[in-house]
Structures are given as structure tokens and as C-alpha cells.
Amino acid sequence: MSSILIIQNAQYLGETVDIVVRDGKIESVGPKADIPDGAEVFDAAGLKVFPSFIDCHVHLREPGFEYKEDINSGLRCAAHGGFGAVMAMANTRPVNDTASITRTMLAKAKATWPHGPRLYPVGAATVGLDGKELAPMAELAAAGCAAISNDGKPVGGAEMFRRCMEYAHTYGLIVIDHCEDPTLAKDTHMNEGATSGRIGVKGQSVVAESMQAARDICFPNISAFPCTLRTSAASSPWSLSAGPKNAGCA
Amino acid sequence: MQENQRFTWPHKDLLDVSQLTVEEANHLLDTAEQFHEINQRPVKKVPTLKGKSVVLFFAEASTRTKTSFDVAGKRLSADTFALTKSGSSLTKGESLKDTALTLQAMNPDVIVIRHWSSGAAQYLAERLDCAIVNAGDGWHAHPTQALLDAFSLRQHWGRDFSGKTLLILGDILHSRVARSNVILLNKLGAKVRVCAPRTLLPAGVNDWPVTVYTNLNEAVQGVDAVMCLRLQLERQQAGLLPDLSEYATTYCLTARHLAMAAPGALVMHPGPMNRGLEIASDIADCAESLVLTQVASGVAVRMAILFLHATRKDGGSK
Numbered sequence: 001m002s003s004i005l006i007i008q009n010a011q012y013l014g015e016t017v018d019i020v021v022r023d024g025k026i027e028s029v030g031p032k033a034d035i036p037d038g039a040e041v042f043d044a045a046g047l048k049v050f051p052s053f054i055d056c057h058v059h060l061r062e063p064g065f066e067y068k069e070d071i072n073s074g075l076r077c078a079a080h081g082g083f084g085a086v087m088a089m090a091n092t093r094p095v096n097d098t099a100s101i102t103r104t105m106l107a108k109a110k111a112t113w114p115h116g117p118r119l120y121p122v123g124a125a126t127v128g129l130d131g132k133e134l135a136p137m138a139e140l141a142a143a144g145c146a147a148i149s150n151d152g153k154p155v156g157g158a159e160m161f162r163r164c165m166e167y168a169h170t171y172g173l174i175v176i177d178h179c180e181d182p183t184l185a186k187d188t189h190m191n192e193g194a195t196s197g198r199i200g201v202k203g204q205s206v207v208a209e210s211m212q213a214a215r216d217i218c219f220p221n222i223s224a225f226p227c228t229l230r231t232s233a234a235s236s237p238w239s240l241s242a243g244p245k246n247a248g249c250a
Numbered sequence: 251m252q253e254n255q256r257f258t259w260p261h262k263d264l265l266d267v268s269q270l271t272v273e274e275a276n277h278l279l280d281t282a283e284q285f286h287e288i289n290q291r292p293v294k295k296v297p298t299l300k301g302k303s304v305v306l307f308f309a310e311a312s313t314r315t316k317t318s319f320d321v322a323g324k325r326l327s328a329d330t331f332a333l334t335k336s337g338s339s340l341t342k343g344e345s346l347k348d349t350a351l352t353l354q355a356m357n358p359d360v361i362v363i364r365h366w367s368s369g370a371a372q373y374l375a376e377r378l379d380c381a382i383v384n385a386g387d388g389w390h391a392h393p394t395q396a397l398l399d400a401f402s403l404r405q406h407w408g409r410d411f412s413g414k415t416l417l418i419l420g421d422i423l424h425s426r427v428a429r430s431n432v433i434l435l436n437k438l439g440a441k442v443r444v445c446a447p448r449t450l451l452p453a454g455v456n457d458w459p460v461t462v463y464t465n466l467n468e469a470v471q472g473v474d475a476v477m478c479l480r481l482q483l484e485r486q487q488a489g490l491l492p493d494l495s496e497y498a499t500t501y502c503l504t505a506r507h508l509a510m511a512a513p514g515a516l517v518m519h520p521g522p523m524n525r526g527l528e529i530a531s532d533i534a535d536c537a538e539s540l541v542l543t544q545v546a547s548g549v550a551v552r553m554a555i556l557f558l559h560a561t562r563k564d565g566g567s568k
Contacts, residue, residue: 200368200429201389
């Protein structure tokens with residue numbers, strides 16, 4: 001016997017709708033649904049309904065830093081916040097720069113939350129996140145990585161970053177760059193400006209971000225690159241110049 | 251101390267001069283005048299703070315500020331306890347919060363804190379019941395230095411600094427002395443100029459209540475006082491300056507510069523000085539130099555600060 005859940009009176013895209021969920025799958029979204037015998041009814045009057053979100057930048061900390069977070073707890077948080085999928089960064093210990101780590105993460109996600117939220121691991125762009133050697137991206141893609149990124153240890157060398165972009169493109173991997181020039185960002189604690197000058201805290205120039213974003217966009221043949229942790233309006237003209245197909249921001 | 255019975259000090263802590271009204275700053279400096287007189291006596295000790303405890307918590311190296319607070323406390327008969335970085339649990343990895351709570355448990359009346367992090371004094375002030383006096387936090391604030399500088403200038407300029415212009419010369423970017431002085435000198439009516447190479451000026455300085463110069467010859471024209479700042483030698487290694495001799499050539503205050511200032515212009519330095527780097531040696535020792543006056547002022551001003559903060563809950567002074 002099938003189970004039926006009716007979500008009544010929900011606000012969806014500006015309209016009031018009833019949503020019929022049969023055996024865990026959405027069957028219909030529309031005005032006033034009939035209520036069959038045995039159906040569970042949830043009155044969502046005054047509540048808005050959204051499709052689940054995707055968080056393209058999370059840290060699940062497993063393997064290696066389970067005292068902070070693990071795949072089980074991170075995915076539980078995702079579900080609680082309405083996220084149906086998350087992309088987990090590679091700064092685990094060991095770093096997610098080999099297929100065996102990717103597979104281990106996916107197996108743990110499947111075991112703890114078999115019905116989702118889904119995990120999309122992000123592989124390291126360079127071995128050990130060190131910015132020196134390309135990570136084995138073919139292997140990472142085959143194991144289930146959806147993207148590559150060095151995240152908080154951005155690839156500072158332009159030549160190496162160019163090769164990361166080109167090589168990732170070969171395997172259809174998204175490149176996510178934490179746009180922050182390491183020399184301008186060194187030892188900084190906040191954005192540079194009137195407040196940093198007044199309170200005496202070393203600030204980071206906006207150019208740390210916009211310059212690296214500009215560099216990334218200048219390279220031809222990029223597949224797609226959400227520019228992570230974007231905080232500056234100064235990067236916007238560069239994102240726009242790259243066109244909607246090529247650059248996004250997270 | 252009859253004067254003080256009419257004025258209840260409204261602040262639990264002294265975090266920066268920005269919190270003080272002009273009246274409060276002047277009251278503090280007036281109180282310091284009375285203590286300054288005590289410091290001229292043969293017996294330089296009064297029982298005013300007998301039974302009060304003052305903790306000197308210096309997480310960053312300091313000789314003169316710490317000694318100044320120590321002398322100030324002892325001349326008022328307070329018990330002073332020093333806690334330095336090397337002798338404290340900070341070197342054993344204890345958090346600032348835990349160190350502070352431990353100090354609080356000893357029930358001091360005042361904690362004087364010097365710390366390398368901007369905001370450290372405020373962090374303690376928000377968590378502890380006793381008075382917190384900021385003796386310098388990172389690049390942020392050094393209110394007791396600004397007050398002792400004002401006290402030194404007062405002896406020449408009187409209470410109202412209107413019509414006076416003071417130049418702060420040197421590493422403004424990393425200077426808590428400069429930040430606090432800009433605020434207080436403006437409150438007291440002075441016009442303030444700052445002068446440094448662009449690499450040593452903070453972001454947003456053009457919006458400060460100062461006139462900004464990068465050329466010392468222009469900056470010094472007609473000023474009534476010049477406050478030189480110490481140049482930390484590591485700024486050169488950090489790539490902010492080409493070399494120290496070039497800095498000395500372009501930004502060291504010399505007799506030639508003072509000749510362009512107003513007649514009798516005063517010279518100040520918070521110390522310790524790099525003679526020949528930010529201030530010429532003969533200028534440091536000249537008749538217009540307030541460098542040693544500043545040290546003496548420091549004791550009197552800190553006596554006033556300890557007095558006002560340690561007795562504010564006593565319902566008037568004894």
C-alpha cells in the first residue's frame with residue numbers, strides 16, 4: 001500500500017498550492033488536491049515551499065578532522081537547512097586528491113544518508129593542495145568528484161592555475177577558485193578600508209580578490225568557475241565580461 | 251581631593267579616548283595636576299588607594315609603560331601585581347579569556363592590559379567586573395599615552411588647544427599612539443597633521459580629522475609641535491620601506507625642519523627613540539623637547555586614571 005502526504009496551502013512561486021507526495025515522490029503541485037483515505041495532511045498555511053537547495057561550498061571535515069564535523073553530522077545539517085545536495089571541499093586529512101579518498105567519502109555518505117542529501121566531493125586541484133603538481137583529475141572525476149578546487153590555499157602561480165583549468169576542462173570538471181592573491185592576503189583579518197584603518201587591524205585590499213578573479217577569467221577555454229567567497233563589487237565587471245556561460249559566483 | 255567629590259567618574263573602563271567627553275578628559279587631566287604636585291614632594295606617597303589591588307597584565311614587551319603604571323600605583327599605596335607574557339600561562343597556550351577569568355578570581359580593582367591584538371582590552375572589559383585600563387592594544391589605541399601627551403602640552407598651551415597645530419610624524423599605519431592622539435587632540439581643539447610615506451599611512455586616513463602629508467618639508471610649516479613616532483625596524487624587512495637610511499633622509503625630524511615650524515615649537519616622542527632615524531639626536535635633547543616631560547606626565551596621568559577607576563564605586567573619594 002502506498003503512503004500519501006498532502007502539503008496544503010503552501011506558498012509556491014507566489015501561488016497557494018497543494019502538493020501531493022506519493023511514496024516519497026512529488027506527484028503533483030496545483031490548486032486544491034483531493035484528500036484520499038489514510039493520507040497524511042500537513043497544513044502549510046503561511047509557509048513558503050522551495051525546491052531543495054544546493055550548497056556548492058561546504059567543509060565536512062571527514063576524513064581527518066572528525067572532531068570538528070563529519071559526513072554524518074554535516075549532511076544532517078544540510079537536510080535541516082533545506083539543502084538537497086552539498087559540494088565538500090578537499091582540505092581533509094589526507095587531502096581529497098586521490099580516488100580512494102573520494103570513494104571513502106561517497107561510501108560514508110551513502111551509508112549514513114542513503115536517501116540524501118547528496119554529496120558531491122570536490123577534488124584538490126593540485127596534489128596535497130600545494131599548488132605544485134596537478135592532481136589526478138581523470139581518476140578523481142571517475143571516482144565521483146564534481147569539481148576541483150584548492151579552496152583556501154588558492155593556486156597563486158598563474159601558469160599552474162592555467163594548467164589546472166585546461167586539464168580540468170578535459171574531464172568536464174568545474175574549477176572553483178577561492179579568488180584571493182596570497183601575497184595581498186597575507187596576515188590580513190578583514191577587508192581593507194576606513195574601519196580597518198580606524199581600529200588598527202591589518203586589512204586585505206579588494207585587489208586581492210578582483211585581480212585573481214580577473215586573471216581566472218582572462219584564460220580562454222574555461223569550462224565554468226564559480227568564484228568562491230566573493231565579497232567585492234570590484235570583481236563584478238570581470239565576471240560579467242566572461243559571460244553567463246563561463247563564470248558564476250558562490 | 252575635594253574636587254573629585256563633585257564628579258562621579260562614569261566609566262568602568264578606559265579603553266580609548268574616544269569614549270571621553272571634553273569635560274571628562276579635562277577632569278582627568280585636572281586630577282593628574284594634583285597628583286603631579288605629589289610627585290614633586292620629598293615623600294612621594296599618599297594613602298589614597300591603600301588596600302586596592304592593581305594587576306599589570308603585559309602580554310607584549312613594555313618597559314616604560316609598565317614601570318609608569320607600577321610607580322603610579324605604588325605612589326597611591328595600591329598593591330601592584332605584574333603578569334608578563336613569559337611569566338604567564340599565555341605562553342602555555344591558555345586563552346585570553348581563561349587568563350582573564352583567573353585574574354578576576356583574585357578580585358583586583360583594576361587590570362591594566364597591554365596586548366598585541368587590537369580589541370583585547372575591550373574583550374576583557376566586556377567579560378570582567380573590575381576596571382580595565384587599556385595600556386595599548388595592537389595598532390588600535392593607547393589612551394594613557396594620548397592623555398599624558400595632552401598633559402605635557404597643557405603645561406605649555408593651557409587647557410584649550412584651539413589655534414594650535416600639531417604634526418604626528420612617522421609610522422601612522424602601525425601606531426596606536428597616533429590613533430589615540432588624533433582623537434584626543436581634536437577633542438581638545440588642536441588641528442592635527444600626519445606625515446608619512448604612503449606605505450605607512452592607514453586605509454581611510456583621508457577621512458580622519460587630520461591633514462595628510464607625505465612631504466615633511468611641507469608638513470612641518472608653521473606647526474606648534476611635532477610628535478615623532480618610533481619606526482619599528484621590522485617595517486623595512488616587511489617591504490614597506492626601501493632602506494632605513496632613505497627613511498632617515500626623508501622623514502627624520504632635524505633642526506632644519508624645526509626652523510620651518512612656529513617659533514618655539516615643541517618636540518615629542520613616546521619612546522623608545524631611534525636617534526638619527528625618526529628624530530635627530532640634538533633635537534631629542536633640545537630645550538623644546540618634551541620627551542622627559544612626557545615620562546613624568548605619564549606617572550601623574552596614570553595615577554589619576556588608577557584613582558578614578560579604582561574609587562568610582564566607593565561613593566566619593568576619601
